[in-house]
Amino acid sequence: MRLIKRKVIISIIVIIIIASVYLIEAFQKAEFPNNVNQIFMKDNKNGWAILNDGSFIKTTNEWKSYNELYDFKWNEQGEATPSISYVNQVLFVTGFLPEAHSIGIYRSKDEGITWDKSDIAYSDVDSGAYQLFSSFIDNNIGYLLYCGGPASGLMTKILYKTIDGGKTFQKINDLSYISGYPTGMTFNKNGAGFITGAYHGNTDSYLYNSNDQGMTWHALTLSSPNKMDNPDYINGYPPYFTNNNGIMILEYVNNQQKHSFVTYHSDDYGKTWNPNGTINTRSISRYSFCNLNTIYIIDDAGKLLKKSPKNNTWN
Numbered sequence: 297m298r299l300i301k302r303k304v305i306i307s308i309i310v311i312i313i314i315a316s317v318y319l320i321e322a323f324q325k326a327e328f329p330n331n332v333n334q335i336f337m338k339d340n341k342n343g344w345a346i347l348n349d350g351s352f353i354k355t356t357n358e359w360k361s362y363n364e365l366y367d368f369k370w371n372e373q374g375e376a377t378p379s380i381s382y383v384n385q386v387l388f389v390t391g392f393l394p395e396a397h398s399i400g401i402y403r404s405k406d407e408g409i410t411w412d413k414s415d416i417a418y419s420d421v422d423s424g425a426y427q428l429f430s431s432f433i434d435n436n437i438g439y440l441l442y443c444g445g446p447a448s449g450l451m452t453k454i455l456y457k458t459i460d461g462g463k464t465f466q467k468i469n470d471l472s473y474i475s476g477y478p479t480g481m482t483f484n485k486n487g488a489g490f491i492t493g494a495y496h497g498n499t500d501s502y503l504y505n506s507n508d509q510g511m512t513w514h515a516l517t518l519s520s521p522n523k524m525d526n527p528d529y530i531n532g533y534p535p536y537f538t539n540n541n542g543i544m545i546l547e548y549v550n551n552q553q554k555h556s557f558v559t560y561h562s563d564d565y566g567k568t569w570n571p572n573g574t575i576n577t578r579s580i581s582r583y584s585f586c587n588l589n590t591i592y593i594i595d596d597a598g599k600l601l602k603k604s605p606k607n608n609t610w611n
Contacts, residue, residue: 334346343586350369351368386405416456428440439483441471443477452472454471455467474491480492503515521558545558559605576611
């Protein structure tokens with residue numbers, strides 16, 4: 297009788313273990329989704345992404361699996377782009393809310409489990425929900441770039457700044473004079489700001505710089521590698537900084553529509569940049585550096601690529 301009871305207990309324990317494993321596996325999805333809107337890597341293994349439907353997901357193992365942490369109720373407009381920032385153990389997510397002319401600012405101190413929320417009303421802007429880019433220097437100071445709907449590169453661009461960790465933002469400048477379609481924004485620890493963009497048919501709208509806390513911006517033109525001379529156009533992608541060291545990508549496109557992705561390095565907070573390699577990829581839709589030697593790329597087909605440099609080429 298005792299033997300039978302013991303077998304029953306063991307069977308129950310085994311069932312519980314199997315059920316637990318099943319639930320964990322069901323919660324952790326293995327395939328990287330093909331509808332990623334934004335990605336941010338905290339380090340080589342840990343990061344977050346936002347899907348087009350507002351699902352906020354996290355990985356701890358280089359996207360071999362991921363968990364859903366939150367469901368953001370974004371604007372229904374499919375082209376609207378949210379933003380992810382992370383600094384000093386504080387996670388920031390910004391996105392267009394369903395309410396008209398409102399931007400949601402979400403802050404988490406436990407990496408996406410719980411959130412505090414505030415919002416920005418931009419009722420003075422009547423160009424729709426299109427793109428948001430954010431960059432935080434520390435827990436208090438951060439910048440948010442609002443971009444309205446496409447208008448041949450001349451869409452409304454408004455820069456906001458917070459000094460209280462995203463609880464409130466103040467409009468500091470109208471940057472609509474910046475040409476092209478912004479691809480991102482970065483402010484480094486030295487206070488220098490960078491806005492990158494894409495603008496087909498133009499070779500001098502891919503990089504803008506500010507040295508007065510975002511008040512004024514001017515275009516930067518970088519020297520290109522010899523084999524990239526006379527491109528049809530250049531696309532810029534926002535730099536990543538670790539203290540004074542920065543890395544950035546420029547995409548050179550020639551008149552045969554051949555794309556070359558060149559990395560640039562700076563060791564003086566972005567005052568000067570020099571080419572130092574090429575990235576082996578056919579396209580870049582979204583990307584995130586997690587250090588100066590590792591980049592995660594989502595290409596135009598939605599495929600996730602992890603690249604590291606070797607012999608001057610990122611493979």
